Amino acid sequence: MENRMKIRSTTVLVVRKDGRVAMAGDGQVTMGQTVMKSNARKVRSIYGGKVLCGFAGATADAFALLEHFEVKIQEYGGDLTRAAVELAKDWRTDKILRKLEAMLLVADAKKSLLLSGTGDVVDPAEDAVAIGSGGPYAYAAALAYLEASREFERKLADKGIADGSVAFGAADIARKSLEIAGNICIYTNDRIVVEEI
Numbered sequence: 001m002e003n004r005m006k007i008r009s010t011t012v013l014v015v016r017k018d019g020r021v022a023m024a025g026d027g028q029v030t031m032g033q034t035v036m037k038s039n040a041r042k043v044r045s046i047y048g049g050k051v052l053c054g055f056a057g058a059t060a061d062a063f064a065l066l067e068h069f070e071v072k073i074q075e076y077g078g079d080l081t082r083a084a085v086e087l088a089k090d091w092r093t094d095k096i097l098r099k100l101e102a103m104l105l106v107a108d109a110k111k112s113l114l115l116s117g118t119g120d121v122v123d124p125a126e127d128a129v130a131i132g133s134g135g136p137y138a139y140a141a142a143l144a145y146l147e148a149s150r151e152f153e154r155k156l157a158d159k160g161i162a163d164g165s166v167a168f169g170a171a172d173i174a175r176k177s178l179e180i181a182g183n184i185c186i187y188t189n190d191r192i193v194v195e196e197i
Contacts, residue, residue: 010042011134011181011188012054014105014112015142016127017149017170020196021107023052024174026134026182027191029059038191045195047073050108051080052195056132057102065091065102069115080108084121092119103131109197128177134185141177149173171196 012025025042028035043054044066051073055062068090072083084106091097104115112129114122122129128142149167156162168176171194182188 010056010132011130011138011178011185012042012056012105012132013130013135013138013142013174013177013181014052014054014107014128015146015170015174015177016107016112017146017168017173019109020170021052021109021112022170022174022194022196023054023105023107024138024171024178024192024194025054026178026188027193028187028189030187035189038189041193043193043195045197046070047078049197050078052105052107052197054105054131055102056135058100061100062102062104064097065100065104065115068097069104069106078108080106080111080113081121081123084113084115088115088119088121091115091117105129105131107197128173130177130181132188134178134181134188137184137188138177138181141180142173145173145177 014023023043027039029037029040045052053066055066069087072087076082106113111123114129127146128139130139145168153167175192175194178192182190
């Protein structure tokens with residue numbers, strides 16, 4: 001039996017609210033029981049700041065996929081869905097790419113997509129989606145923040161107060177949700193990077 005140290009890393013989350021989209025990722029890379037790096041950057045803005053990408057999984061594999069996605073987004077003129085589908089096809093059928101162990105989250109102003117090595121391109125039903133070891137915690141926190149924020153805004157509107165500036169925006173929710181995930185998941189830290197479009 002092969003005895004390899006599994007590299008674990010990451011929580012990446014996308015949140016959509018009020019016409020804005022934010023992606024947040026933590027900075028921890030762990031090998032076995034050791035934190036190898038605490039300030040990795042797992043969230044990127046590409047295509048002239050119009051597309052956000054985040055990755056989880058084996059770091060080298062994730063960077064290879066990110067590079068392939070950048071090529072696809074350029075090739076298809078910023079069409080997020082087409083670029084994601086074409087990458088997923090290549091990822092599933094190419095001899096080298098299909099061995100890569102990672103997941104990607106990509107988002108633009110209109111939609112968010114989750115891509116996996118099994119050929120999945122998932123357009124989430126909710127205004128949040130997360131990947132990585134702390135993904136379920138960040139996702140749950142984001143959904144709670146989104147619902148609480150909407151409820152708060154409804155109550156303000158019922159009182160005739162239209163100023164929503166007191167409610168959390170997409171970037172606030174993404175950051176706070178990752179902080180919660182980092183307090184629960186041992187593979188997620190508090191060195192959070194947030195990108196917003």
